[in-house]
Amino acid sequence: MPSLDDLKKRIGSVKSTQKITKAMKMVAAAKLRRAQESAESSRPYSETMEDLISSISSGYSPTSSERNLLTGDNKDSIHMLILFTSERGLCGGFNSIVTKSLRDKIVSLEESGKQVKIICVGKKGYDIIKRQYEDKIIEVVDMRSVKSASYQDAKNIADKIIKMYFDEEFDKCSIFYNKFKSVISQIPTEQQIVPIDIPENESDTTKNDNTFFEFEPGESEILDELLPLNFTIQIFKALLESAASEQGARMSAMDNASRNASDMIDNLTLFYNRSRQAVITKELIEIISGAEAV
Amino acid sequence: MSDQFNYKLVTPEKIYLEGDAHMVVLPGAEGDLGVLPNHSNIITSLRPGIIKVTNSDKTQSLFVEEGFIKFSNNELLVIAVGLDEEAALNNDFINDKIENYSSALDAADEAQKMKIQKKIDSLKLLLN
Numbered sequence: 001m002p003s004l005d006d007l008k009k010r011i012g013s014v015k016s017t018q019k020i021t022k023a024m025k026m027v028a029a030a031k032l033r034r035a036q037e038s039a040e041s042s043r044p045y046s047e048t049m050e051d052l053i054s055s056i057s058s059g060y061s062p063t064s065s066e067r068n069l070l071t072g073d074n075k076d077s078i079h080m081l082i083l084f085t086s087e088r089g090l091c092g093g094f095n096s097i098v099t100k101s102l103r104d105k106i107v108s109l110e111e112s113g114k115q116v117k118i119i120c121v122g123k124k125g126y127d128i129i130k131r132q133y134e135d136k137i138i139e140v141v142d143m144r145s146v147k148s149a150s151y152q153d154a155k156n157i158a159d160k161i162i163k164m165y166f167d168e169e170f171d172k173c174s175i176f177y178n179k180f181k182s183v184i185s186q187i188p189t190e191q192q193i194v195p196i197d198i199p200e201n202e203s204d205t206t207k208n209d210n211t212f213f214e215f216e217p218g219e220s221e222i223l224d225e226l227l228p229l230n231f232t233i234q235i236f237k238a239l240l241e242s243a244a245s246e247q248g249a250r251m252s253a254m255d256n257a258s259r260n261a262s263d264m265i266d267n268l269t270l271f272y273n274r275s276r277q278a279v280i281t282k283e284l285i286e287i288i289s290g291a292e293a294v
Numbered sequence: 295m296s297d298q299f300n301y302k303l304v305t306p307e308k309i310y311l312e313g314d315a316h317m318v319v320l321p322g323a324e325g326d327l328g329v330l331p332n333h334s335n336i337i338t339s340l341r342p343g344i345i346k347v348t349n350s351d352k353t354q355s356l357f358v359e360e361g362f363i364k365f366s367n368n369e370l371l372v373i374a375v376g377l378d379e380e381a382a383l384n385n386d387f388i389n390d391k392i393e394n395y396s397s398a399l400d401a402a403d404e405a406q407k408m409k410i411q412k413k414i415d416s417l418k419l420l421l422n
Contacts, residue, residue, distance in 0.1 A: 038307065041307060041308035041309070042306055042307060042308070044302075044304050044308075044309050045304045045305065045306050045307075045308075045373065048302070048304050048371050048373055049373060051364070051371070052337065052362060052364050052371070052373065055337065055364060055366075056337060151306040151307065151375075154306075212335060213335045213336060213337050213364075213366070214334060214335065214336040214337070214338075215336075215337055215338065216322060216323065216324050216327075216336065216337075216338035216339075217323055217324055217338075217339070221323075221339070222337060222338070222339050222362065225339050225360075225362075225409075226339070226362055229362075229373075229375065233306060236306055
């Protein structure tokens with residue numbers, strides 16, 4: 001049985017851990033609000049962009065077989081997977097869940113004989129998969145110095161990847177990130193961005209939209225400029241969603257940790273009081289039986 | 295028939311401006327473009343320039359670096375990158391942008407060079 005002193009020390013250490021987790025929860029909550037706001041305010045842009053692209057692409061078929069970001073060029077041998085994770089830990093299952101969906105994808109791609117390349121945005125995802133897939137990771141984007149992702153950050157990443165695409169370093173590209181739904185729920189999402197995966201179920205809305213458009217300059221010129229922009233926006237969206245999800249995940253993880261700590265403190269305190277009472281009772285018995293013996 | 299139409303200017307960060315307008319003048323890639331209510335459906339890209347939004351009480355001017363517009367069903371959508379109040383527009387601001395593009399010009403290939411040169415040209419026109 002641990003001595004009373006040991007118990008006291010343990011209670012103290014659990015208490016200080018609880019202080020840390022509580023503080024982290026508060027910080028995450030504050031950051032979450034900001035991240036959530038910027039994620040939500042960027043949604044109209046990507047929605048407008050999707051709307052625009054579907055208006056153009058509904059009546060468009062590429063005239064040449066050139067490589068483009070909209071339809072790809074029917075090749076399907078090298079897949080580029082971009083993984084968005086956090087730079088810091090202590091956020092529950094945030095990183096492992098999204099990494100798991102990446103792993104499943106890699107396994108299924110490899111089974112069908114495709115080649116896989118990986119870009120990791122955020123260090124934690126890299127840490128998880130590096131042992132298994134070190135040779136496939138072509139780049140790790142360090143976001144540690146970035147407080148909240150800006151459009152420029154997204155553009156830097158996107159420009160590099162677009163260049164790789166036109167250098168024929170990959171044929172298809174998907175992003176893996178946590179989509180922010182609520183504080184307690186983040187959905188690991190896989191989205192194919194090259195070629196663009198236009199949702200089929202929107203046929204009702206696109207039908208109304210199938211009206212004739214004038215294009216100035218031509219459709220293909222507009223697409224030439226629009227598609228890289230769209231690619232950048234998708235990356236930007238993933239960065240923002242992932243940042244908001246990270247704070248949400250951390251907040252609920254730290255909330256759980258604080259609650260566990262207070263349960264632990266309760267149990268330990270009860271045990272401590274019982275042991276103390278036992279010691280007192282034992283001493284009393286000794287004194288009484290000593291007095292009776294006299 | 296209404297003499298106004300709905301417009302929405304969005305940037306990557308947020309909806310910059312939305313509301314009803316009588317007329318919006320845009321710097322289209324092929325020349326300036328005035329949009330009035332019931333304009334025909336159009337999709338076009340923008341060159342660096344000034345967007346002017348006119349509604350009943352005032353006219354707002356905004357600088358745009360690049361972007362796209364779509365007009366359909368009496369609704370104007372502007373997807374912009376680098377949107378700024380016109381007040382921010384002075385020669386230093388523009389020269390900075392020109393410099394950025396100029397440094398990109400050296401690294402670019404032929405096809406891109408033309409596009410970048412076009413952007414520089416339209417930026418130069420804004421200098422005063």
